Amino acid sequence: MSQELIAAMRQSVVDGDPDRAAELAVQALAEGMDPLVAIEEGYVPGLRDVGEQFSCGEMYLPEMMLAARAMQKAVAVLEPEMAKTAQQRQVTGRVVIGTVKGDIHEIGKSLVAMMLSADGFEVHDLGVDVAPERFVAKAQEVGADIVAVSALLTTTMTGQRTVIDALADAGLRPGVKVLVGGAPVTRAWADQIGADGYGEDAVGAVRVARGLVGA
Amino acid sequence: MRFEHPFLAEDDRLRIHRESLRILAEVGVRFLGQRALPILERHGARVDRETGIARIPGELVDVALRTAPSSFVLGARNPAFDHPLPSGVTSYAIDGTASFMTDFETGERRYGVKRDIEDALRVFQQVDLGVMAWAPTCASDAPSQTRPLHEFVAMAAACSKHGQHEIYRVDQVPYLEAALVAIMGTEADVRARHAYSLIYCPVAPLTHDGEMLDAYLDLGRLDLPVMIMPMPVAGSTGPASLFANIAVANAEALSSIVVFQLAHPGRPLIYSSATGTVDFRTGGYLGGTPEMGIMSAALTTMGRSYGLPSSSAGCTSDAREPGAQAVFEKLVTTLPPVAAGADIVIGFGEIEGDQNLVLEQILVDAEIARACGRLVDGVDVAPDRELFDDIVEVGPGGNFLAQRSTRIAARSSEFLVPSLSPRAAHEAWMELGRPSIYSNARERVSAILAGPFADPLPDATAGELERILAAADRELA
Secondary structure, three states: OHHHHHHHHHHHHHOOOHHHHHHHHHHHHHOOOOHHHHHHHHHHHHHHHHHHHHHOOOOOHHHHHHHHHHHHHHHHHHHHHHHHOOOOOOOOOEEEEEEEOOOOOOHHHHHHHHHHHHOOOEEEEOOOOEOHHHHHHHHHHHOOOEEEEEOOOOOOOHHHHHHHHHHHHOOOOOOOEEEEEOOOOOHHHHHHHOOOEEEOOHHHHHHHHHHHHOO | OOOOOOOOOHHHHHHHHHHHHHHHHHHOEEEOOOOHHHHHHHOOOEEEOOOOEEEOOHHHHHHHHHHOOOOEEEOOOOHHHOEEEOOOOOEEEEOOOEOEEEOOOOOOEEEOOHHHHHHHHHHHHOOOOEEEEEOOEOOOOOOOOOHHHHHHHHHHHHOOOEEEEOOOOHHHHHHHHHHHHHHHOOHHHHHHHOOEEEEEOOEOOOEEOHHHHHHHHHHHHHOOOEEEOOOOEEOOOEOOOHHHHHHHHHHHHHHHHHHHHHHOOOOOEEEOOOOEEEOOOOOOEEOOOHHHHHHHHHHHHHHHHOOOOEEEEOOOOOOOOOOHHHHHHHHHHHHHHHHOOOOEEEEEOEEOOOOEEOHHHHHHHHHHHHHHHHHHHOOOOOHHHOOHHHHHHHOOOOOOOOOHHHHHHHOOOOOOOOOOOOOOOHHHHHHOOOOOHHHHHHHHHHHHHHOOOOOOOOHHHHHHHHHHHHHHHHHOO
């Protein structure tokens, strides 16, 4: 039964079915399965399957995102149980992400957040129009490895430098890495402001993030 | 017979309208900022102050569509370039606000600067089909807090056609007003002539940027026309079907029309759009697709059905460099809105999803636009086109080259003569150095930029504009 349940968990992620994934997580707990086992042996392999198929062009971004969503919903069920026994799942890294102050464009940031989550990162999405001090506070709170800062306008991308300065003033640099991106952002700009990485698109951002945490 | 194609049957147009009304009434639209929600609430919209979402009833849309003018004249700094809307033929704007520029001399892709705005608009000034200037790239050499003001002034200085641009913040309003009065002479002239307008893009899906909308509402006191340009991308910031994405774009447009008309009934508006599709592999924006062309045409049809001057994005391409991909994508995205009867298509000069300005592309795009216009003009079926007497005279065999009617046709608009596409025979073409549409465009750009500045602002006006910008830079730091 347990192996069937594990297989079903894996499949729920491959199918991108968040409701089914959550349902199976509840069932796993009811049957006394260790929540960490459920994640590591059930859901994570499903995400890995999807990632491999995406890499070779057999699956598309919407399928990756639905798979990530299924994973998130399952983890949301399982993590409170893990907290009771002080268990922590292995994550690729911890990321705080947001769009800079004065900019309300969301899509690029959300895409990167989802892709990082699908790749096993723990992602804390602050949304849009985020003041530098909120990036700092969240990074401190969660022990972030990476702060990812998005901007869509040439007039707001200067906010990325402001976030880097705020992190430095808070004593979080160089330990916390900064990854920047957005339509007007270039590698040269990233270098100019002292960012540690630049993602030209969501797929590239994940590659860079993995490099920044040594994964 | 003119070829026109609305891309939507009447029933489908009505369905989309109803869907948009349903979106506005049931889903609602988020309005950030201070000014819009009180206006909407006062007029009967259901407003949730906590979420900033207003649910707008169909009756308010009807009121707004009744007060929005069905025609007005796009004025210009030089009245010779005044342009009536609607106009019966499709005219063009230069594309706007690219972050990057391909340097004309070095080919380097870099951030745009004020000089690039000036150069591009000097080229656009010479394009017959061009009626609307826009700052085509960013002025990255201007301070970020006043950058759009610098861009606005650079545009107005370099081109005496109608000018459209944007500002982002309420505190930029007084400086823009002062600049427009400096250019046009008096506040009354700014209002009456409509020589400058604003472009307004809601943030898809279904969200209005607070500061920008507040600023544009403030500028209603100068009756600055607004081009409303929703931009949902089917599959990412818009739903994943063309029909639904069109409905969302239309809903965003209608919500904008409602707010602008409730605040200032009768304020001139242009219904426009700049949709796209998502790249399902990367999540990126695609603007050079047949789907984009279709949505542009359908939304043009919606705007026309509301009795509004109508426009759409077109001439868009995802190509990374000028060339064959750019040309075919620009044709695919321009012909549909032209066939649907767009008054203005936006716009010339950019590639990479409107993020990279290329000077020679302005002229290549004008060539594409002329061809689209010719296609839509179709077959002239007037009786004098039968030429039966010529057919009798020439008879079986022979040729028509020396007929009087052929001599007339050689100089008529029935046969389009391209400005840039080389037509020499092969060896002659080789001897000419193998010119291409792009090399000919580059030659023409060089000639324009080497020539005198057309229609400059008077020195006193230019000086006053510099003072206004300097004050803005100091005071908005």
